[in-house]
Amino acid sequence: MEKIKSLADLKKMQGDLRAKMELREKSNHPDSLIQVKVAMATCGIASGAKEVMEVFVEEFSKRNIEAVVTQTGCMGYCYAEPTVEITKPGCDPVTFGYVDVKKASKLIDKYILNNELVDGIIPVNYASIDKK
Amino acid sequence: MAQIKYHILVCGGTGCRASQSEDILKNFQELIIDKGLGTEVQVVKTGCFGFCEKGPIVKMMPDNTFYTKVSPADCEEILNEHIIKGRKVTRLLYTDPETKEQVSDSKHMEFYKKQIRIALRNCGFINPENIEEYIGRDGYQALGKVLTELTPDATIDIIKKSGLRGRGGGGFPTGLKWEITRKVKADQKYVICNADEGDPGAFMDRSVLEGDPHSVLEAMAINGYCTGASKGLVYIRAEYPLAVERLKIAMRQAREFGLLGQNIMGTGFNFDVEIRYGAGAFVCGEETALIHSMEGKRGEPTVKPPFPSESGYLGKPSNVNNVETYANIPVIIIKGAEWFSAIGTEKSKGTKVFALAGKINNVGLIEVPMGITLREVIYEIGGGIKNDKKFKAVQTGGPSGGMLTEKHLDTPIDYDNLIAAGSMMGSGGMIVMDEDDCMVSMAKFYLQFTVEESCGKCSPCRIGNKRLFEILEKVTKGQGTLEDLDKLKNLSNVIKDTSLCGLGQTSPNPVLSSLMNFPDEYNEHVVSKKCRAGSCKSLMQYIIDPDNCIGCTLCARNCPVNAISGERKQPHIIDQEKCIKCGACMEKCKFNAIHIN
Ligand SMILES: Cc1cc2nc3c(=O)[nH]c(=O)nc-3n(C[C@H](O)[C@H](O)[C@H](O)COP(=O)(O)O)c2cc1C
Ligand code: SF4
Ligand code: SF4
Numbered sequence: 113m114e115k116i117k118s119l120a121d122l123k124k125m126q127g128d129l130r131a132k133m134e135l136r137e138k139s140n141h142p143d144s145l146i147q148v149k150v151a152m153a154t155c156g157i158a159s160g161a162k163e164v165m166e167v168f169v170e171e172f173s174k175r176n177i178e179a180v181v182t183q184t185g186c187m188g189y190c191y192a193e194p195t196v197e198i199t200k201p202g203c204d205p206v207t208f209g210y211v212d213v214k215k216a217s218k219l220i221d222k223y224i225l226n227n228e229l230v231d232g233i234i235p236v237n238y239a240s241i242d243k244k
Numbered sequence: 245m246a247q248i249k250y251h252i253l254v255c256g257g258t259g260c261r262a263s264q265s266e267d268i269l270k271n272f273q274e275l276i277i278d279k280g281l282g283t284e285v286q287v288v289k290t291g292c293f294g295f296c297e298k299g300p301i302v303k304m305m306p307d308n309t310f311y312t313k314v315s316p317a318d319c320e321e322i323l324n325e326h327i328i329k330g331r332k333v334t335r336l337l338y339t340d341p342e343t344k345e346q347v348s349d350s351k352h353m354e355f356y357k358k359q360i361r362i363a364l365r366n367c368g369f370i371n372p373e374n375i376e377e378y379i380g381r382d383g384y385q386a387l388g389k390v391l392t393e394l395t396p397d398a399t400i401d402i403i404k405k406s407g408l409r410g411r412g413g414g415g416f417p418t419g420l421k422w423e424i425t426r427k428v429k430a431d432q433k434y435v436i437c438n439a440d441e442g443d444p445g446a447f448m449d450r451s452v453l454e455g456d457p458h459s460v461l462e463a464m465a466i467n468g469y470c471t472g473a474s475k476g477l478v479y480i481r482a483e484y485p486l487a488v489e490r491l492k493i494a495m496r497q498a499r500e501f502g503l504l505g506q507n508i509m510g511t512g513f514n515f516d517v518e519i520r521y522g523a524g525a526f527v528c529g530e531e532t533a534l535i536h537s538m539e540g541k542r543g544e545p546t547v548k549p550p551f552p553s554e555s556g557y558l559g560k561p562s563n564v565n566n567v568e569t570y571a572n573i574p575v576i577i578i579k580g581a582e583w584f585s586a587i588g589t590e591k592s593k594g595t596k597v598f599a600l601a602g603k604i605n606n607v608g609l610i611e612v613p614m615g616i617t618l619r620e621v622i623y624e625i626g627g628g629i630k631n632d633k634k635f636k637a638v639q640t641g642g643p644s645g646g647m648l649t650e651k652h653l654d655t656p657i658d659y660d661n662l663i664a665a666g667s668m669m670g671s672g673g674m675i676v677m678d679e680d681d682c683m684v685s686m687a688k689f690y691l692q693f694t695v696e697e698s699c700g701k702c703s704p705c706r707i708g709n710k711r712l713f714e715i716l717e718k719v720t721k722g723q724g725t726l727e728d729l730d731k732l733k734n735l736s737n738v739i740k741d742t743s744l745c746g747l748g749q750t751s752p753n754p755v756l757s758s759l760m761n762f763p764d765e766y767n768e769h770v771v772s773k774k775c776r777a778g779s780c781k782s783l784m785q786y787i788i789d790p791d792n793c794i795g796c797t798l799c800a801r802n803c804p805v806n807a808i809s810g811e812r813k814q815p816h817i818i819d820q821e822k823c824i825k826c827g828a829c830m831e832k833c834k835f836n837a838i839h840i841n
Contacts, residue, residue: 115502118510119388122379129380136251136369137381139306142351152330169247181249182307183330 138180145178146224147205149197152183160212161194167216168196177224192234198223207234250285250327251305255368257292257454258447258486260300264316268300271319285327288377291455293368294609295355298338303368308349311336341605341627354624355606360587362595363411363571364611367455372490375497378458384503386577387462387469391511396426396470403573405581407593412438412529412566413644413670413746415592415659425471425553425563433473434562435464436552437570438534439480439487442526443642444693446673448597449567451609453480453487456571457494461504461517463573468515471563476517479534481524491519526643526697530745531556531564533699544699545745566671568597588614592658596669602638602676603630615656618648622676633678637761641670643690643697644750646757647683666757668750682777683762684769687754688716694751705748708739712755721782724770733759778840781825785841788829790815792837799829799838 116122130137138145150165165181172179184197192209198219199205208219209232222228254260254269272287293301298312302322309332311322318336325331337346338353347353361367370377378384390399404419425433437460441449453460464476480488495517498504506514520538522528528543535557537543556562572594576584585593592614598621601607605627612621618638622628629635637647640657646667648655655661659669677686691713700706715732718724736752743749759766768774775783788799788808793815800808800816807823810816818829830838 115500116384116509117502119392122384122388122509126379126382126385129376133370133377133380135248136253136305139308140369142306142308150330157329165249166247169249173247180306 138178142180144201145180146201147199148179148181149184149199150181151193151195151197163213164194164196164211164216167213168220171217171220175220177220179224192232195234200224208232209234248284248286252285252287252322253290253303253305253368254287255291255293255299255301256289256372257296257299257367257451259292259296261486263300265300267316268302268314268319271316272323275319275323279323279328281323281327285323288371289373290369291367291372292451292609294359294364294451294611295606296609297605297607301368302336303350308351310338310347310350310353312338354627355608355610358616358620358625359611360595360613361611362575362584362587363452363459363568363597364455364609365575366459367451370456372455372457373493375458375494375501375503378456379501382574382578383458384462386574387465387503388509389577390466390469391509391513396472399466399470399577400426402577402581406576406584407581407588407591408569408572408576408584409592409659410566411568411572411596411671413641413668415669418565418569421553421565422467422470422563424551425473425561428554428561430561432475432558432560433471434557434560435467435471435473435476436531436535436538436557436562436564437464437476437478437567438529438531438564439478439484439567440522440529440534441481441484441567441671442524442529442697443644443671443673445601445675446599446642446671448599448609448672450484450487452567452571452597453484454490457487457491458498459571459574460491460567461494461498463570464517465504465508465513465515466573466577467563467565467570469513471561473561473563474514474516476515477520477538477557478517479520479522479528479538482521483524488519488521495519525699526693527699527745527747530747533745534564535562542699544701545747547744568672589656589658591660596657596672598640598672598674600626600674600676602674603633603678603681604628604676605630612657614658617654617656619653621657621674622653626676629676629678633680635676636679636681637677637683637686637758639667639675639677639686639690639754640673641668641750641753642673643693644668644746644753645670645673646753647677647686647761648757649761666760667753680777680779682720682775682779683758683765684716684720684775685777685779687758688713688720690754691716691751694747698747698751702742702744702748704739704742705744705751708735708743709748709751711735712739712752716755719766719769720775720780722769722773722780726767726770729759729766729770784825785820786818786823786825786827786830787839787841788816788818789837789839792835794835794837796834798832798834802828802832804828 148168152161168181194211195209196211197205197207222230300314302311302314325333400422408418409415439449504516527533528537530545531552533543533545552562552564588594595611597611637649652665695709695713698705715728736756739752795813807819
């Protein structure tokens with residue numbers, strides 16, 4: 113183990129180590145971050161939800177976007193899988209259907225970063241399965 | 245490449261370990277490899293989450309799902325359902341006792357809603373055995389900051405302005421203590437951490453050391469810089485093996501990283517820490533006794549002044565602070581005095597950690613802002629009284645504190661209000677009592693503790709407390725008189741006024757406060773020889789109802805002391821002189837003929 117020889121050393125080390133804690137750090141204040149929930153029940157996984165989740169996780173970390181990606185069970189829109197629910201701080205959740213890998217990137221570019229809506233919104237008399 | 249998407253936090257505190265959290269951890273680790281999830285899921289052993297009542301706890305990040313009472317056999321299901329299929333394992337979720345609804349994540353649990361975690365900021369969040377996680381969360385930044393940017397005086401000034409007061413019981417202003425230690429000139433000074441924690445039922449300090457040992461080490465080093473000490477000593481009871489173990493690991497890692505030892509962060513500042521073991525005597529938590537014990541002498545208090553800050557360990561100036569007090573320091577340095585002093589009441593700033601215990605639904609460890617009311621703590625965070633019984637009292641401050649009652653439920657909790665109410669903050673034990681608890685017996689229980697723990701050096705405490713105990717015993721046996729109640733009060737005041745150390749000066753508090761708050765209960769014991777809580781055995785009688793008794797002789801044959809007599813087919817009778825109140829007869833009687841009076 114190389115010793116820490118200065119405050120600069122410590123700060124550098126912290127920078128590296130913080131990334132490892134980030135996932136936990138973020139979930140400490142989920143309401144102030146963009147939240148993305150990917151429906152990952154059998155129907156979702158069969159239609160590629162896992163890969164979609166991967167895209168969100170990787171893009172967010174690549175582009176330094178503060179967001180929490182979680183998965184939920186079936187949201188009940190099996191016909192439109194994979195579905196993704198995005199909640200921006202202070203906004204109501206919006207659910208998008210037919211999200212494949214390409215559309216996931218589009219969602220990040222348009223909806224998340226520029227607030228433009230993207231087609232495939234699942235209209236709601238909305239009830240999310242886990243409101244809590 | 246796949247990224248880590250989940251952290252599974254498993255509580256590794258003493259409570260949860262006692263219920264197999266080690267096996268849970270092992271199972272997760274093995275299953276994750278079996279299922280090829282190693283690149284996506286990380287398992288972390290953390291310190292206590294505080295929700296010990298429902299342990300072992302497993303927390304899923306980033307969604308904060310909070311699984312309670314998890315067993316090693318549940319690991320597979322959690323991985324299959326939660327991680328792979330994205331469904332919560334509902335049977336392991338916490339059910340709110342009020343609404344009967346399941347709560348899926350910790351952010352929505354009443355238990356956590358009103359808590360503010362400063363001293364416990366890392367407990368249940370980081371792996372205490374890995375210094376890298378501490379560093380990743382701003383660890384040792386405060387030390388770095390004071391060493392490179394602040395003078396000792398400027399640092400002490402921050403602590404003074406923050407309003408932090410000692411969490412070990414007395415509530416002495418921490419910054420002021422540091423300043424006093426700094427001003428005394430000496431060739432060697434010591435930084436002492438009081439981790440004795442002798443208050444029965446308390447485990448705040450243990451949890452901090454088990455869950456976040458580096459925060460204490462960092463704060464001790466900061467204190468060393470401020471006061472001019474290069475040596476730190478942690479006085480900890482040997483009965484805390486896990487805390488000792490984690491502290492040792494932390495010390496070793498900090499040395500490896502160059503954060504303890506010579507020339508820390510290239511600033512020329514030297515500081516290192518040693519552990520000293522206590523044998524678990526309550527009086528050794530008192531700072532002068534603690535110092536004598538560390539010097540290898542008898543653990544007896546001596547008169548103050550001189551205070552340890554002037555003349556302590558080996559006669560050198562020694563700054564003694566409590567574990568929790570230290571744990572607050574690094575955050576105060578990083579976030580500033582104003583941030584800290586915005587929390588709390590006028591004269592009590594910040595938060596306090598309490599160990600909730602007794603007849604309360606959510607037994608556990610909580611950290612709440614000063615100024616919160618007992619009602620919020622008991623009914624919201626604590627989830628109310630067990631089995632829907634009626635709240636009667638809560639003892640704060642352990643054996644040195646007093647009983648607070650219904651009329652104090654809305655009093656903001658802080659140092660001064662608790663003293664005004666006849667109790668004290670103490671180190672943070674909070675024992676909740678319900679209608680089945682007899683207040684005289686509770687006072688007796690605490691007195692018994694003090695009598696056993698008194699060091700015997702001075703007579704008011706050694707003899708006085710023994711007499712108090714004897715009078716209380718008389719009262720609980722139904723042999724007390726009204727005169728005895730007066731004696732209790734007078735003797736208590738004499739002991740308080742004339743004892744040498746804090747132990748004797750506070751030991752009559754449970755007696756005085758219960759006398760003050762529950763005079764009727766004392767009167768009933770001595771006048772009508774009744775215990776309304778039904779807990780004083782001597783005051784209850786087993787009685788056979790002659791109308792129901794058919795004379796089957798079953799009770800008489802089961803009584804271990806032959807207290808029951810009577811002819812076959814005739815109603816039986818219990819000789820109250822002989823009866824030892826074991827209850828065996830009542831249990832056996834098939835005709836419901838035996839009652840308690
Ligand atoms: C009988 C008795 C027991 C005590 N036990 C403890 C203890 O277990 N832990 C502790 O920190 N302080 C304990 N104290 C208080 C210490 O004497 C001392 O005031 C404290 O450690 C100072 O630290 P603080 O200012 O950070 O609270 C006890 C005091 C008395 C009189
Ligand atoms: S008050 Fe009690 S514990 Fe303290 S010195 Fe006297 S005898 Fe010992
Ligand atoms: S309570 Fe026990 S001792 Fe008393 S009469 Fe019944 S069996 Fe005998």
